[in-house]
Amino acid sequence: MSRIFITGSTDGLGLAAARTLLRQGHDVVLHARSRERAAAISDTSAAALGLVIGDLASAAETRSIAEQVNAIGRMDAVIHNAGIYLERSRGETPEGHAKTLAVNLLAPYLLTAWITRPDRLIYLTSGMHRSGASSLDDIDWKRRPWNASQAYSESKLHIATLAAALARHWPDVLSNSVDPGWVPTKMGGAGAPDDLEMGHLTQTWLATSDDGAARVSGGYWYHRQQRAAAAEVGDVGFQDALVEKLAELIGVRLFAERP
Numbered sequence: 001m002s003r004i005f006i007t008g009s010t011d012g013l014g015l016a017a018a019r020t021l022l023r024q025g026h027d028v029v030l031h032a033r034s035r036e037r038a039a040a041i042s043d044t045s046a047a048a049l050g051l052v053i054g055d056l057a058s059a060a061e062t063r064s065i066a067e068q069v070n071a072i073g074r075m076d077a078v079i080h081n082a083g084i085y086l087e088r089s090r091g092e093t094p095e096g097h098a099k100t101l102a103v104n105l106l107a108p109y110l111l112t113a114w115i116t117r118p119d120r121l122i123y124l125t126s127g128m129h130r131s132g133a134s135s136l137d138d139i140d141w142k143r144r145p146w147n148a149s150q151a152y153s154e155s156k157l158h159i160a161t162l163a164a165a166l167a168r169h170w171p172d173v174l175s176n177s178v179d180p181g182w183v184p185t186k187m188g189g190a191g192a193p194d195d196l197e198m199g200h201l202t203q204t205w206l207a208t209s210d211d212g213a214a215r216v217s218g219g220y221w222y223h224r225q226q227r228a229a230a231a232e233v234g235d236v237g238f239q240d241a242l243v244e245k246l247a248e249l250i251g252v253r254l255f256a257e258r259p
């Protein structure tokens, strides 16, 4: 049995993944943004190994989340699931970053740096990552007029790229990204056409299965099948430029060596 931490497990795909893993007998550590949101999943958390609390829009709270996870012990796998979609404005996090960037990219980057390294890392991306190509000059949306859909697409291109960079830099870890499909959650909306079941079973499988097909690294997955991601994801130059940009932006370096 494995020990798995899932960010954003109060709702949607994260909660579905947590419940499936608990049913399978795994040890699951849940995550909620606040005590109020934690209270909403008290039935699930009663069966879990632990529950950590913190808002991923804040780097300080993200640090606390990592510390709470590390205090529970080393995870076998981490599913970086939490995300936000179409924000009305750039917003401003306590550290001054665009909220979409902070929650969808900076928080998983920081948690990856701060949580004791697990055996497997899974990052939730989206088919919309294909519309995310643009210069890395203004990833924090300080100069460009706000475009919510573009910001989301970029964050999902960048998180898939980060997953691929990790697979290359950390050969002892299995690092993959997953497009869950357009599924009916709070984010996807009631009319979403894809299957919620298939939308979360790729991440639970990648996190725990001993099946050789699941023990790969650097993949981009949809419904337990590897797909070709946008060209940037596998572009080593783009991977290293992104990782360097994030290290400069938030002052935390993920890889000891500079590209």
Ligand SMILES: NC(=O)c1ccc[n+]([C@@H]2O[C@H](COP(=O)([O-])OP(=O)(O)OC[C@H]3O[C@@H](n4cnc5c(N)ncnc54)[C@H](OP(=O)(O)O)[C@@H]3O)[C@@H](O)[C@H]2O)c1
Residues within 6 Å of the ligand: 007, 008, 009, 010, 011, 012, 013, 014, 032, 033, 037, 054, 055, 056, 057, 080, 081, 082, 083, 084, 103, 124, 125, 126, 127, 179, 180, 181, 182, 183, 184, 185, 186, 187, 188, 189, 192
């Ligand atoms: N649904 C889709 O069609 C779809 C398609 C492609 C990709 N995805 C990706 O799949 C992942 C899960 O999406 P979903 O559909 O399950 O979304 P969801 O139903 O909106 O759930 C998102 C989860 O993330 C948490 N979260 C959001 N912002 C947070 C913050 N600042 N701090 C802490 N927790 C936060 C939410 O907490 P609260 O419950 O407190 O809000 C919730 O638990 C996301 O990364 C998303 O981009 C989804």
